[in-house]
Amino acid sequence: xxxxxxxxxxxxxxxxxxxxxxxxxxxxxxxxxxxxxxxxxxxxxxxxxxxxxxxxxxxxxxxxxxxxxxxxxxxxxxxxxxxxxxxxxxxxxxxxxxxxxxxxxxxxxxxxxxxxxxxxxxxxxxxxxxxxxxxxxxxxxxxxxxxxxxxxxxxxxxx
Numbered sequence: 001x002x003x004x005x006x007x008x009x010x011x012x013x014x015x016x017x018x019x020x021x022x023x024x025x026x027x028x029x030x031x032x033x034x035x036x037x038x039x040x041x042x043x044x045x046x047x048x049x050x051x052x053x054x055x056x057x058x059x060x061x062x063x064x065x066x067x068x069x070x071x072x073x074x075x076x077x078x079x080x081x082x083x084x085x086x087x088x089x090x091x092x093x094x095x096x097x098x099x100x101x102x103x104x105x106x107x108x109x110x111x112x113x114x115x116x117x118x119x120x121x122x123x124x125x126x127x128x129x130x131x132x133x134x135x136x137x138x139x140x141x142x143x144x145x146x147x148x149x150x151x152x153x154x155x156x157x158x159x
Contacts, residue, residue, distance in 0.1 A: 001127075001129055001130065002129060002130050002132070002134070003025070003026070003029060003097050003099060003103075003129040003130070003133075003134070004029045004032075004033070004134045004137075006097055006127055006129050007026070007029050007030055007033050007068070007097070008033050010068070010095060011030065011033050011034040014034075014066065016038065016063075016064075017038065017063070017064045017065065017066050018038050018040070018056055018060070018063055018064070018065045018066070018151075018154070018155060019038060019039045019040065019065075019066050019067075019068060020040045020042060020049045020050075020052050020053045020056065020065065020066070020067045020068065021039060021040065021041050021042060021049065021068045022042050022046070022049040022067075022068060022069045022070050022073040023042050023043060023044055023045060023046045023048075023049070023073060023104060024046070024070070024103065024104025024105075025070075025103050025104045025133050025134075025137060026068055026069070026070055026097060026104075027041035027042060027043065027140060028041075028137045028138065028139060028140060029134060029137055030068060031138075031140045032134075032137060032138065036154075037150045037151060037153060037154035038151070038154045038155075039151070040052065040147070040148075040151040041140050041142070041147050043140070043144055043147070044144075046072070046073045046076055046104075047073050047074075047075075047076030047077040047080075048077065049067050049068070049069050049073060049077075050067050050069060050074070050077050050080040050081065050084065050094060051077065051080050052067075053065050053066075053067035053092055053094070054080065054083065054084060054087065054089070054092065056155070057089040057091050057092040058087075058089065060091075060155065061089075061091055062091075063091060063155075064091050064092075064093070065091055065092050065093070066092075066093045066094075066095060067092070067093070067094045067095065068095050068097070069094060069095065069096045069097070070096070070097055070098070070099070070102075070103065070104075071096055071097070071098035071099065071100065071101075071110050071112035071117075072101065072102040072103070072104075072105075072110045072112075074094075074096045074112075074117060075110055075111065075112060075115070078120065081094075081117065081120045081121035081124070082120060082121075084121050084122045084123075085120065085121055085122040087122070088122050089122070092122070092123060093123050093125065094121050094122070094123060094124045094125070095124075095125045095127065096117050096124060096125070096126045096127065097127055097129050098112050098117075098126060098127065098128050098129065099128075099129045099130060099131040099132070100112055100113065100131060101131050103131070103132070103133055104133075107131060107132070107133075
């Protein structure tokens with residue numbers, strides 16, 4: 001299955017969850033599939049989606065938080081996976097879309113096959129997807145400050 005199709009299927013299940021999408025193509029594809037204020041598009045800072053998701057889960061235990069990650073970004077933040085396992089936050093779900101590459105930086109191979117993400121993290125859904133990016137995926141038209149503000153408003157509305 002292509003990553004875009006996996007995102008399409010996942011997004012169809014979401015209602016009012018706060019979504020933190022990792023940097024690059026995953027954020028861009030989520031934007032194409034289902035843009036909404038409850039999506040935080042993590043532009044830049046590869047490996048930081050799970051730490052942001054952990055903070056949101058701690059600050060808003062009444063809300064379900066979903067981190068939509070890639071295998072390369074998850075590998076860059078193994079300490080956060082271990083922390084998630086330690087904290088066992090019931091409102092946090094970590095979805096890793098694994099195409100065995102750093103798709104956003106040129107499809108360099110990752111070493112994701114050497115690790116069981118589900119054993120390291122907590123409430124991890126590890127989905128293998130085909131390598132490659134969806135051609136002509138548009139950039140997200142919001143500037144970073146606007147992205148942050150619209151997400152913060154969505155979080156406050158739910159509190």
